[in-house]
Amino acid sequence: MSRLKDKFLNVASGNTYMRLVRYLRPYLGRLFAAIACMTLSSVMAVLPPWLLKNIVDDVLIQKDLFMLNFLALGIVLIYLCKAVFSYGQTYLMNWVGQKVIMDIRVQLYDHMQKMSFRYLYKSRIGDLISRITNDVMILQNLVTNVIIDLVVQSITFVAVIIFLLILNWRLAVITFVVLPITAYVLNVASKKLRLVGYEIQEELGRVVAIAQEALSAIRIVRSFATEDEELDKFKGQNKSNFRALMHGMQIHAFLEGAVEVILIGALALILWIGGRDVVAGRATPGELIAFIGYLGLLVQPVRVLSKVVSGVQRGLAAADRIFEVLNVSTEVRPPRSPIVLKDVKGMIDFEDIYFAYEDKNWILRGINLHICPGEKVAIVGHTGAGKSTLVDLIPRFYDPNQGCVRIDGHDVRQLDLKTLRRHIGIVPQDPVLLKGSIAYNIAYGCPWASREDIVEAADRAGILDFVKSLPRGFDTEVGERGVTLSGGQRQRIAIARAIVRNPRILIMDEATSSLDAAMEQHIHESMQRAMEGRTSLIIAHRLSTVRNADRIIVLEKGEIVEEGDHGTLLKREGVYANLYSLQMGEKSRA
Template identity: 45%
Template sequence: MRIYVRISRYIKPYSLAIISALVCTIFASAVNLYLPKIIGNVIDNVLATKDVATLNLIAVTVIVLIVLQGIFMYGQTYLMAYSSQKIIIDIRRDLYQHLQKLSMLFFEKRPIGTIMSYITNDVAALQTALVNNVIDFVNHSVTLVGSIILLLYIDWKLSLLMFVSFPLILYTVNVSGQKMRIKSRTLQERAADITAFLQETILAVRVIKSFSRESYELERFDYENKRNFQAQMKIIQVMAIITPIINILSTIGITAIIWFGGHEVINGNLTSGALISFLVYVINLPTPVKRLSNVYADIQRALAAAQRIFEVLDIEPEGKNLRGAKELSPVDGYVSFNNVSFEYKPGKPVLTNVSFEAKPGELIAVVGPSGAGKTTVVNLIPRFYNPTDGSIRIDNIDIDTITLQSLREQIGIVPQETILFSGTIYQNILYGNLDASQEDVIAAAKVANAHNFIMEMSNGYETTIGERGSQLSGGQRQRIAIARAVLKNPRILILDEATSALDTENEVLVQQALDRLMLGRTSFVIAHRLSTIQRANLIIVLEKGKIVESGDHDTLIKSGGLYSKLYRIEFKQ
């Protein structure tokens, strides 16, 4: 019921259109209910008396009713489809908006394909239920209820024979529907697994081909496909058994009606037309029952999908604004860590009592062995994660008391793995400041040493760069990312060593661009090459999540500690 209630909140804004569609559905179904009654009247009143005038009137009436039914069917289809599509748009938007609010931990714990499946497969299952099944449910419910009422009206004794098997039919539908929901959730999960697998292998296609692992990946895909097939067949098995059971129970009831009704006509207690009408209603009765059972199964599948969607919507964002959080005005760039500790999993600390200060305009380098916690330190500044203990302050303001948007607007990030979007070069640079002018974009590109290579491309700034910037070289992608950061004009910069994977020529160009970008800004650099940070104002050396050394380059070299050891190893190489 909780799921129904939550879905109803999305339905409420479009209730007028839905009610109108349901009214059209009722009238369209009523026409089908009336036609067997007309057949009975023709047999009893027209054929027996050879009344041609009444026959002509009935023929005209049937044509008019069919035309009206067509109009009502158009109304039900259009209005319900319109309402359903709008509801799905609202659900999909809320889901996507909520995903944007969730912390980095949510995305790191789940495959990208699984997250995509929430918005694609799960929402699609819900969409099918809302668009098609609501109409079918009302249509066949009206037909079913109307047929039962008319059967009772024609002959209540014959109707009692029908009701012997009817409760068994309803019980079968109910039990199968419950099984359907459980198996449908499993199917949605298997579909999500396939989406996640495809996402992973398509992104890694270069690695797959370089290791000649096409056959291996095909075997893995066959395994996922087989699991999806098995989940699908379990649902089909449940659906397949419903129809013969309903047919058997219905046939028993119809046979009893024919036998008893034939005796009633012979004895003069029932007219031939009434028996024919009754039989038409009874013969047609299994159709809405079977269709309703299919609708019920589809609704169970939709509820399983809705349950997965609402489970995501119920996840509380870890990085949300605290009550009373304030906007952060433009800062000078003073940053301090005060006994900051952090752990991804309880009891497994990644950082322990990290403390340091960065003054406005200073360059802070974070170095250490792999897994020391370097990336975690810089990810805490824009609150991608929240510290387990301690506090981080900017201009002496605790960042927990600041709105996320105003905090992140003051911070620029240039990652080691450059992420670009599949639009044009101009759009990718403009992403740093959507209100910037064309002159601002070009100026940012020049600072980033990107303007010259951009102008050499086929369409200049309007050149489409492909998915993730696939049409550009590594150095070009990095310079576009730097231009994007320049356009944002942040007071605080976070740089994950952007030159480590570049050739010498591109490294020089990118390093020049970075030097310009860092000028006058408080900058944090994760250093993979120690030779690039010799001029840093403060070098923080991490080991196993703790600061083991800090100071400038000369001081750390003279101390002979971990930094000196790492530097000597790199120098020899």
């Protein structure tokens, strides 16, 4: 099972690499320039020990002053070039990295905007935001810093190895045997040191715990006169703490010394063999000094490259989390050759609709409904009956699994998605206002609305007097740091927002939250005015709304079980009559 998982993860990471490379493609020119800078700055970094060799051999031993001038100037030039190439590598790689990250972030956000509600409602928004922020930042580290480290340190590592081999291949081979063994011993010792440190901390913790326990229960200790026993316990723990500490310190002190001896021993061995080569004339003193210099240069790449692996893993994991979201299909796909509806009459047909959010768990089953232009239809039913789901199919928030929804005889899946939604006004149950002015909120999604249109919509929604009473009128800010609006006021702004675009179809989900009787009446009037001349579907909870509808549709477990006007349905004494009497009961109790 775990092998299967490993295999899957490897495959996923392989794909992740390829996918990341695709994002780099538009910036290949700058990427190659950055890599060229990295290569040159790494080469510059490994030249100084070679110059040191010449200083020792040619200047100090041969007393060549011209060479001294040349080498002094050379060192300055090398570091100057290194600084220029380092600047280039950092600037260019960050440019590429930031561009890639910007592309991924924008693509991710665009994708999230189009993602199915099914997925969005299932996911935690915090998690999605963290993918846009945290994961993208971790990925940015991979694309910039980790790539720089990987390229620069790998080139430095290889270059140092080559220089070591050129300088003295015999000594180099011995070094390649001695150094890994030393590194291994050092690694084991440092792990042991960490462990000892941890054990000492634990022992100390126990001493503190005993004192804390006894002091916090001091009343009991005194009441039972157990001070001496507690003191003995404390002394005992201190003794064992002392023993553990001394034992730990012994190991600590021994290992610290041993580590130094091993390191110096390895260096001494290399010096001893190298020194014999110098004495025997197989190598020059400068070569030996340069060799030791190169050994010093080897430390940084080994240290950085061992960390790069975890940086790459973290970056790839972040990329996987980002691609996981990008892989989620958008579900509602715009048609290839869309029909753009210019004038909508507002006729709606649901033809044999079946819909399930998951598998075959049908939320709507076999819905057939014809709604005439300008008709006002109230949809009622118990909670969870499928009312919201049914109306969500009209603007294509979801597509049905079977059957089709038509507007003026056109299957909505054939219509241009943007214009379809522009012809539909929606008032949700719990309207959300965006940060901005009241005018901005009313004209949201309708940038062509003039101030007169906004005022008219506010008037029809019954919010005009309230807005005028505010010191800044329509320019009053809402939301954070703005004016706080009541539920009823927000509802009416949402009604104004839905009708400012003069939609032919209006979908309203009545608020179920308790509003006082006066506000309920105001909202009802606003809704009635908003519905005038439009095909309207209202998910109705209030008796007044239901009574005024041309037709009432009763949904029960995803099926239309009753249909007709208020009087007819009451006479039938079925589900509607039942719902109605329940509401009447609640109302009279209130």
